[in-house]
Amino acid sequence: xxxxxxxxxxxxxxxxxxxxxxxxxxxxxxxxxxxxxxxxxxxxxxxxxxxxxxxxxxxxxxxxxxxxxxxxxxxxxxxxxxxxxxxxxxxxxxxxxxxxxxxxxxxxxxxxxxxxxxxxxxxxxxxxxxxxxxxxxxxxxxxxxxxxxxxxxxxxxxxxxxxxxxxxxxxxxxxxxxxxxxxxxxxxxxxxxxxxxxxxxxxxxxxxxx
Amino acid sequence: xxxxxxxxxxxxxxxxxxxxxxxxxxxxxxxxxxxxxxxxxxxxxxxxxxxxxxxxxxxxxxxxxxxxxxxxxxxxxxxxxxxxxxxxxxxxxxxxxxxxxxxxxxxxxxxxxxxxxxxxxxxxxxxxxxxxxxxxxxxxxxxxxxxxxxxxxxxxxxxxxxxxxxxxxxxxxxxxxxxxxxxxxxxxxxxxxxxxxxxxxxxxxxxxxx
Numbered sequence: 001x002x003x004x005x006x007x008x009x010x011x012x013x014x015x016x017x018x019x020x021x022x023x024x025x026x027x028x029x030x031x032x033x034x035x036x037x038x039x040x041x042x043x044x045x046x047x048x049x050x051x052x053x054x055x056x057x058x059x060x061x062x063x064x065x066x067x068x069x070x071x072x073x074x075x076x077x078x079x080x081x082x083x084x085x086x087x088x089x090x091x092x093x094x095x096x097x098x099x100x101x102x103x104x105x106x107x108x109x110x111x112x113x114x115x116x117x118x119x120x121x122x123x124x125x126x127x128x129x130x131x132x133x134x135x136x137x138x139x140x141x142x143x144x145x146x147x148x149x150x151x152x153x154x155x156x157x158x159x160x161x162x163x164x165x166x167x168x169x170x171x172x173x174x175x176x177x178x179x180x181x182x183x184x185x186x187x188x189x190x191x192x193x194x195x196x197x198x199x200x201x202x203x204x205x206x207x208x209x210x
Numbered sequence: 211x212x213x214x215x216x217x218x219x220x221x222x223x224x225x226x227x228x229x230x231x232x233x234x235x236x237x238x239x240x241x242x243x244x245x246x247x248x249x250x251x252x253x254x255x256x257x258x259x260x261x262x263x264x265x266x267x268x269x270x271x272x273x274x275x276x277x278x279x280x281x282x283x284x285x286x287x288x289x290x291x292x293x294x295x296x297x298x299x300x301x302x303x304x305x306x307x308x309x310x311x312x313x314x315x316x317x318x319x320x321x322x323x324x325x326x327x328x329x330x331x332x333x334x335x336x337x338x339x340x341x342x343x344x345x346x347x348x349x350x351x352x353x354x355x356x357x358x359x360x361x362x363x364x365x366x367x368x369x370x371x372x373x374x375x376x377x378x379x380x381x382x383x384x385x386x387x388x389x390x391x392x393x394x395x396x397x398x399x400x401x402x403x404x405x406x407x408x409x410x411x412x413x414x415x416x417x418x419x420x
Contacts, residue, residue: 043342050341079397079404099398106399107406117401124391131260132253133383135391142363143395146356151399153352155407173343175400179393181334181345185353186392187289187385188309189316189361191327194289196317197365 001027004037008045015045021058023048023065044068051176064172071168078171094122105144106151150182211237214247218255225255231268233258233275254278261386274382281378288381290326304332315354316361360392 004027005012018024024044027035044065051061072078096115099122100108108117128135135143154174159166214237215222228234234254237245254275261271282288306325309332310318318327338345345353364384369376 046340046342050337050343053337053340079401102395103398103402106395106402108398108402112405113401117398120394121391121398124387124394127260127263128387128391130256130263131383131387132256133260133379133387135388136367139363139367142359143392146359147392147395147399148403149352149356149359150396151403153349154396154400155403157346157349158404160408169343173341175397177334177338177341177343178345179396181331181338182353182357182396183389183393184330184334185312185316185357186360186364186389188313188318188327188331189357190364190385191289191323192313192316192318193361193365194368195322198370 001035001037004041004045008042008049010045010049018045018048021062023058023061047173050173056176060176064176067172068168078168079175094119094126096122098122098125102140102144106148154178211245211247214251214255218252218259220255220259228255228258231272233268233271257383260383266386270386274386277382278378288378289385290323304329304336306332308332308335312350312354316358364388 001012001015004010005015008015015024019026024041027037027041029035047068048061048065051064056064067078096118099118102121103118157170159170211222211225214220215225218225225234229236234251237247237251239245257278258271258275261274266274277288282290306328309328312331313328367380369380
């Protein structure tokens, strides 16, 4: 275990915690005090650390690990399973009509993945509505155009020809770990766009600093 | 307070908690047991509820509320302040070179908003790297193209001509509340794109169900 810790950079106490929580499989015991860990353990440790760093809780990590260990039979189910890891549980009684309209604009047809794949969008729209915050139609159109570009690139790059483990890894980690990247890129791009659009820092100063 | 609760749909006990936590300003006291609350209180309550529903913690809500109450003098600082609400604190010692390259592809120039606006992207890339997960160059190109569309629509729609409070509200809530929407849209679009691209559920079944 000391060796596993040195190779992975994860402290022994943390490795023991992951073993206790069932996130990391036990090594092959070679004596009362020694066990052998494989390259798969090192890989798994890296995945767990990255998910924890990305803000995924222990329960979420357990679901990711379970999906990696026992993936669903087809890609569409796999995408759904990957999303279930990062999406909070349902609150019920949400209006699906706006979500359905947005889905249609993204190529969705009734029966395609209903209602699971609409629910999270419906919930987000509901939250925005209750905050009294409206996404302007032209902004929503831009969002849909952008999201289609992202999702098509994501789907086109699922590695389906090789090892199925690769596809599982790509979909699960691509969902959980690329989300923080996309949000960070958006924030960075917003700052860049704002500076470009309002170079003289106008807009707010005159009214609020008085 | 009973009236405020009825108007806003937020329980009295929750309103009292928000008052204690300083998230909601006190009403104007009219007697020992009564206070008057304005439309601004109702508005503020809706914002707090929406942020809590979107998963923002009390400390985050306090920062949003502080920014709404005392906005920075210019739009670029406002965008930065809005992001500080939703971005975790720095961990230090991160390599900025890849983030800088992505920023340049989004129109960034040295000195524009360094290092704050690069840090979150650098941290996300670092997390991906430690997980051994690489975003393929063509996927990253698609991400950047999409993010530019989103950020330009966001910046173009900042309401700079009206009430400065409107601009503050737009930027702060547009960051905190539109993020869950964008992620939900991506997940929905991924499911749609996957079903369209792999209609016969091929790819994984043959190898993993045996």
